Every structure is written in C-alpha cells, then in structure tokens.
Amino acid sequence: MADTMPPFDDVLPEGLRFRSPAPLVDIGANLTHESFARDREAVIRRARAAGVDTLILTGTDLEHAEQAVGLARDHAGLHATAGIHPHDASQWSPSLEAAMRELHRMPEVVAVGECGLDFNRNFSTPAEQERAFEAQLGLAAESGLPLFLHERDAGRRMRDMLHAWRDDISRAVVHCFTADRETLYGYLDLDLHIGLTGWLCDERRGHHLRELVGAIPLNRLMVETDCPYLLPRNLPAKLKGRRHEPALLPWIVREIAHWRGNTEAELARATTATALAFFGLDGDDTRQALEEGQRHG
Ligand SMILES: [Zn+2]
Numbered sequence: 001m002a003d004t005m006p007p008f009d010d011v012l013p014e015g016l017r018f019r020s021p022a023p024l025v026d027i028g029a030n031l032t033h034e035s036f037a038r039d040r041e042a043v044i045r046r047a048r049a050a051g052v053d054t055l056i057l058t059g060t061d062l063e064h065a066e067q068a069v070g071l072a073r074d075h076a077g078l079h080a081t082a083g084i085h086p087h088d089a090s091q092w093s094p095s096l097e098a099a100m101r102e103l104h105r106m107p108e109v110v111a112v113g114e115c116g117l118d119f120n121r122n123f124s125t126p127a128e129q130e131r132a133f134e135a136q137l138g139l140a141a142e143s144g145l146p147l148f149l150h151e152r153d154a155g156r157r158m159r160d161m162l163h164a165w166r167d168d169i170s171r172a173v174v175h176c177f178t179a180d181r182e183t184l185y186g187y188l189d190l191d192l193h194i195g196l197t198g199w200l201c202d203e204r205r206g207h208h209l210r211e212l213v214g215a216i217p218l219n220r221l222m223v224e225t226d227c228p229y230l231l232p233r234n235l236p237a238k239l240k241g242r243r244h245e246p247a248l249l250p251w252i253v254r255e256i257a258h259w260r261g262n263t264e265a266e267l268a269r270a271t272t273a274t275a276l277a278f279f280g281l282d283g284d285d286t287r288q289a290l291e292e293g294q295r296h297g
Contacts (some may be wrong), residue, residue, distance in 0.1 A: 008040055009048030012247060020051030020250040022268035025275035027056045027195055028041035028224030029246050030147075032067040035228045035244075044075060046068075047246035053077050054272075055246055056224075056279060058148070060085040060114050062099055065128035072108035072202035078297050079279065081148045083113035090137055091123035097135055104143040110279040112140040113148030114175065117161075120153040133161065141168035146278055149174045149192075159199065163189055171278055176226050177209075184212055188220065195224045197254045198232030198244070200259065210259040218270040225249050225254065 059065025068080035115136040144229040173193035200209040227244035257267040
C-alpha cells in the first residue's frame with residue numbers, strides 16, 4: 001500500500017516540492033498537533049521526500065510527549081522530547097514530575113523539554129514558570145539528556161538559571177531563537193546551541209536575525225520548522241491553509257544559507273552533523289530513515 005504512494009503527493013504545490021541537497025534534521029516538529037491528525041503519515045512521507053530524514057517531535061506536556069513517544073516508536077528517524085512548556089507550567093506537580101522522569105528513561109526520548117520561560121504571554125505566572133523550569137533542569141541533570149529550551153522575553157532570567165546549572169547539564173538548545181545580539185552572545189558564552197526557524201524568512205520581524213546568523217558557529221547551529229506554526233514567508237508558491245510542515249524545512253535552510261554566505265549543501269551537512277551529535281543519534285539513524293523512505297517511496 002504505502003509502497004505505491006508517490007513520495008510527494010499533491011498537497012504541496014509543485015513549486016514547494018524542494019529536496020534538500022543533503023539530509024536534514026528538523027529539531028522542532030509539533031507533529032502531535034491536532035492539525036496533523038488527519039494526514040500525519042503523509043506529512044512524514046513528504047518530509048522524507050524532501051530529504052528531512054530525522055524529526056525531533058516536540059513534547060510540550062504529558063499527553064503530547066506520550067503521543068510523540070508513540071510516533072517515534074512506530075517510525076524510523078523519528079524521536080521525541082518530553083517536558084512541560086512554560087505556558088503549561090502551572091500544571092507542574094510531584095506526580096507530573098514522576099511521569100516525566102519515566103518518559104526520560106525511554107529510548108525514544110532524546111531531550112528534556114520543551115521547557116523554559118515565556119514572560120511575553122505569561123499564561124502561567126513567572127513564579128510557576130520558574131518552579132517548573134527549575135525542576136526540569138534537575139531532571140536533565142539527573143538523566144544526562146540534553147535540554148530543548150523555549151525562551152521569550154526572559155533572556156536574562158534564563159541565563160541566570162542556566163548559569164547555576166550549567167556544569168550539571170550535558171547540552172542545551174534555545175529553540176526558535178528570535179532575540180537580540182546580546183542575548184545570543186550570552187547563550188553562546190554558556191556554550192548553548194541555537195535553533196533557527198523560518199522567523200528570519202519574515203521581512204517584517206526577522207530582519208535583526210539576518211545580521212546575527214553569521215555569529216552562530218556551525219557546530220552550535222541547528223534548524224527547525226516549529227510546525228505547524230511559523231510558516232516561512234519566503235515560499236515561492238501559495239499553500240492552502242497556513243499549516244507549516246517538515247517538508248518545507250529546505251526553504252528555511254536556503255534562507256539561512258543565503259544570510260550566512262554558505263551553500264545550502266554546506267549548511268545542511270553542518271546542521272545535520274550538529275543535531276545528530278547533540279541528540280546522541282549516530283549516522284545509522286539517518287541511513288535507516290533514508291532506506292525506509294526509499295522503501296515507502
Ligand atoms: Zn517554543
């Protein structure tokens with residue numbers, strides 16, 4: 001059945017079907033989002049057809065983290081994170097902490113998070129956010145897993161809290177980085193990794209990032225869609241609905257490569273090597289996903 005399916009179906013207009021010159025890792029795909037409920041398998045197939053062989057599925061609360069683990073179990077090349085997003089930090093409790101600790105022991109889970117601080121919207125109070133974040137820093141130290149971090153308008157506090165834990169944490173990535181130069185340098189000083197989304201494809205609000213991308217060393221830089229959110233604005237064709245998906249990651253790589261002065265192949269190879277090392281995945285994973293993709297393609 002799946003063997004006869006074309007790798008790209010007709011959901012993406014022809015002009016958007018763009019295969020990366022080298023395999024990519026999408027380090028932030030919210031594939032458990034309800035907008036993917038109807039056609040998740042086709043989304044995964046299109047990702048592979050575009051060369052996006054490895055997907056790190058973001059787990060933002062217990063329910064979604066468990067779903068992400070299930071998907072990772074069923075698909076080669078898919079892995080999960082497990083954490084509580086700062087928006088949901090008010091849910092934090094001893095039983096939730098115990099459930100997260102269990103998830104972090106599973107082979108499908110490759111990072112603690114999405115966790116962190118978001119003082120932009122404060123859906124949970126700053127005090128609740130700090131409490132949940134502090135506890136998850138502890139879980140990362142305990143498990144040895146890297147951290148998948150979310151920060152918005154909370155750069156200084158984030159740096160202070162990470163600074164206190166830095167020696168106990170293996171690795172940490174600030175996903176969907178959108179802040180200023182000072183915040184970026186602060187993170188790089190803490191030896192953190194940086195995740196970039198299609199934010200910088202947005203000429204209205206991504207301008208400042210274009211001048212900053214060159215300051216991020218390639219062994220610290222990773223790429224992500226943060227789908228279904230943040231559909232890039234540099235796409236050459238219209239997409240029905242506004243849902244972003246992993247198959248569109250090569251367009252983000254193209255934009256970053258342009259502003260960094262790299263070729264797309266250089267940037268793809270470097271960010272993939274960085275991501276596989278960061279999440280502790282060896283090259284076999286990508287190869288396995290490729291073979292799987294060819295079988296299903
Ligand atoms: Zn986030």
